[in-house]
Structures are given as C-alpha cells and as structure tokens.
Amino acid sequence: MRMTVADVMTSKVVFVTAATSFKDIAEALITGGVSAVPVLDDDDHVIGMVSEADLLRKEEFREEFYCEGYRPPLRARLRHPKGRRKAEGDTAAELMTRRAITIFPDASAVSAARLMDAHDVKRLAVVDYNGRLQGIVSRCDLVKLFVRGDEVIAAEIRDDILDRALGFPNTPAGPEA
Template sequence: MKHLRTVDDVMTHAVISANRRTPLKDVVKAMRQWRISALPVVSDEGRVVGVISEADLLLKAQGGDESRAVSAGQLMTVPAVTVTGNAGIAGAARLMARGHLKRLPVVDDDGSLVGVVSRGDLLKIYLRPDEDIAQELRELIMTRLIPAGSATVYVHVSDGIVRLNGIIPDPSLSDVLVRIARTVPGVVDVTARFDTEVPA
C-alpha cells in the first residue's frame, strides 16, 4: 500500500455534480441514487461555484426564503469550501471538523472540480498495514533524523500503535521521535521508552 499523505491519495475521482440550473428534484434523486449527502455545483467551465447538501434541502422543507428555490443554483451554499489534491490529509480533516462537513470538493489550481473527499476517505489512513507504518518510520528515523551509528532505535507497530525503544544519545531526542511518529499517516498512538547512552 502506498503512503497515504495527500487528499489526492484517498479522494474519489468519479464525481457526481450539479450545475446552477439542475432542478432540485434531480439533485435529490442523485443524492439518493449515489447515497451521498452533498453535491458540488459547477459552472459551465467546470469550476466549483457552490455546494448543495441535505442541510440546504432541509432548510427548503422548513419554509422561509429557501422555499422558493427550484434549482441547485438558488439553494446552494456559497462560497464552497474546497480543498486541493495536494493538501495534506490532516489539514483536510481539520477543515471538515471546523465546518462540520461530511464531504469536500477537490479542485485543481484553477478551481475546476477533480474529485471529492469524504470523511470515510480520510479514514483510509487507518487501514494501512502495521508493517507499512513501521517501514516508513524506520526509514524516516534512520535516514533523516539520526546520524548513522549515533543511536539504536527499534520500531514496533501493532494495530497502528507505535512503540519506540532503544538507546539514544540525548533524552530530549525521545520527545522529537514521538512527535515525528505521530505525523505518520495511520499511526493511532505512540509510546517510547529509551535508555540514554552514557559516554565512556
């Protein structure tokens, strides 16, 4: 399994969308058929101009100004909250959590729709095999963080939980290694127990 780091690694490329003129009945049919909670609304050029969600449709059902809307363009939420494919998974998760969003349209540099990422897509990182996580951590620690021969670090991963142990030259290095390990996609938790090498 490849390292899952960006939205592009986990997003859905086949996207159901609407345009401003799409009748609301067709929007609801598409949501039910594809079992999705929101649709990006795109311009004729393919740029994301808004999002229409179940929440928007419920506002229409309640009455008020929204009750007169008959098309996606009249009821959609603007501006659309979007993310680019090269955005990090953690950043996209924070964006979703802050906005209480279930799905985000993924756009290219011109704002054109290229995919959709859902909460479920972002959770794929926790399906990484333990050995993949361990291998990435070993490479990261031994090739980038610790000069050759200056420390002995063992990496064990079980159910996404990382255990680090070994011998390090400086006790403060333990906190650094734990922080780095937590950034690796798929890591659930990190514990560390190191001995400090005493100079002869």
C-alpha cells in the first residue's frame, strides 16, 4: 500500500513566528518535546525552520563576542559559515534556516524519505497547496512504518488490492459484488 505523508505526519505542531525570541524558542522546543519548530508568517505560511542546532550556535560562538582573541574551532567555521550570523540572532527570523524544505500531505512516505535524504534534513514541514502548515513529518515518523503489526500490513494489502486495484469495497463480510 502507498503510505502518504498524511498517514504518518504529526498534525499538532509546535511553531513560532518570526518575532519569537531566542528564549521563547528554546522554551517551545523543550515544552513541545521537539528538536525543531517551523517559523510561520501571519497567514500560517512556513517561512523557515529553527532547530536546536541553530540555538546552540549562539553558545558555540558566545566566547567569540566576549573573550578577546577567541576563535571557534576550524571545523565549526568550515561546517557553519553562517554560524556567526545566527549566533548574533535574537529572534526566530534571525536564527532560522530560511528555506524550509516542504512536502504536500498526499506525497508518498517514500518521497518524504528521499527528500529528507537529498536535503540532509531530519524533518519536513507539511504544507497545503497554498503553502500553509498542515503538519510535520520526521524521520522517526517514517521509521514507525517498519514496526506495524502483521495484521495491520495484511489489512492494508487487502484494502489496496480489493478496493483500489479491483474496485471492490472491503467490508468485514468481504467484498460485495
């Protein structure tokens, strides 16, 4: 059966706005039990994503601003050339990754996994065709597909074959002619 993003996504999403402060973003991540939040504009369009890594850059580069002569490790400068800009940020608009990778709810779960891999991200904002937030799909959401019970998988196969391929509705009494 073709599992869609809508089948596995989280619909109740913790989010912030562009003006949300650093401290309030950290609080949202902690209380929401998530590692990133989408940043929304006034019309619920996704304009970016702020992750724990974005917040940690502030701490990583903190000494650079307070200690004379401090330079972050070379690997940090090479891996995160925008780190200094983000480290100076105080709001979601200044801290966020500006181009959030998005996907539509009717896309396949396989497409979501491929998109995450192609962009090296851990989550995708799920948006409707107007770009408004509908949910989040994470790698964990996709991994859950592997632990479904045999009965669930068998029912999905029956539904897929009988209903979609043959055009028969699958009812508890069996297909009706």
